[in-house]
Amino acid sequence: MRLRVDLLPHGNYPDVVLVIDTLRATTTAVTYLERGADALLLTSTPEVALGLRGEGYLLGGERGGLPIAGFDFGNSPVEAGGQNFTGKTVVMNTTNGTGAAHMAAQTGKHIFLAALTNAHAAARRARAQATEEIAIVCAGTNEHVGLEDVYTAGVLAEYLLSLGEFTIDDGARIALTVRRGSGNPLEALSSSVHGARLHNLGLGDDVRYAAELSTSTVVPTLVEGSDVPEGTL
Numbered sequence: 001m002r003l004r005v006d007l008l009p010h011g012n013y014p015d016v017v018l019v020i021d022t023l024r025a026t027t028t029a030v031t032y033l034e035r036g037a038d039a040l041l042l043t044s045t046p047e048v049a050l051g052l053r054g055e056g057y058l059l060g061g062e063r064g065g066l067p068i069a070g071f072d073f074g075n076s077p078v079e080a081g082g083q084n085f086t087g088k089t090v091v092m093n094t095t096n097g098t099g100a101a102h103m104a105a106q107t108g109k110h111i112f113l114a115a116l117t118n119a120h121a122a123a124r125r126a127r128a129q130a131t132e133e134i135a136i137v138c139a140g141t142n143e144h145v146g147l148e149d150v151y152t153a154g155v156l157a158e159y160l161l162s163l164g165e166f167t168i169d170d171g172a173r174i175a176l177t178v179r180r181g182s183g184n185p186l187e188a189l190s191s192s193v194h195g196a197r198l199h200n201l202g203l204g205d206d207v208r209y210a211a212e213l214s215t216s217t218v219v220p221t222l223v224e225g226s227d228v229p230e231g232t233l
């Protein structure tokens with residue numbers, strides 16, 4: 001089995017892909033489902049999300065870390081963790097994370113959303129699905145590599161290596177080195193550019209929440225929705 005880590009998204013993936021946007025889209029996606037959401041729709045643009053308003057869905061997302069005008073929620077996992085989403089579908093659009101999922105879905109068949117909060121469950125799910133190769137994709141921030149995502153990729157890679165034999169690429173080696181050299185999860189996330197930005201925005205609770213390792217076994221899995229509009233996963 002091959003394992004590779006892409007430090008930023010690109011366009012050509014194997015069947016099984018783990019998409020990471022630890023601060024905060026994939027952490028928040030896990031939380032929505034943990035809090036009872038029936039489904040998540042990940043849109044390519046805020047406009048597609050707003051166009052779904054009439055379907056009774058709830059909208060969550062951000063630009064620059066702050067809520068999008070007209071949305072019900074921002075992209076805070078702490079905010080999501082305080083709500084009950086039972087029976088609801090949540091539509092998400094974020095700066096980087098939902099776009100990375102869309103890119104992965106262009107060629108990947110089995111796309112799972114991963115964060116630190118569901119790291120071990122996500123790794124197990126990918127290992128169970130894969131036959132030849134697993135790609136771990138870091139969303140990054142505005143085309144810049146994000147330490148928080150690479151650190152998370154290192155956690156996933158370390159755990160996958162404990163589950164069986166893998167041939168790993170240099171991206172995976174970099175992620176393992178970052179994981180082993182960046183301290184504990186909160187130190188790593190807080191030292192990242194985006195983590196520091198969130199702290200400066202007064203969203204440090206989200207960073208602390210996102211640093212909790214494997215507190216959830218929920219693994220958001222993208223399915224191609226036949227009855228959803230163009231630009232939605």
Ligand code: MLT
Pocket residue numbers: 021023024025026062064065066075094095096097098140141
């Ligand atoms: C992203 O998509 O880059 C993140 O979700 C941004 C954020 O939530 O702060």
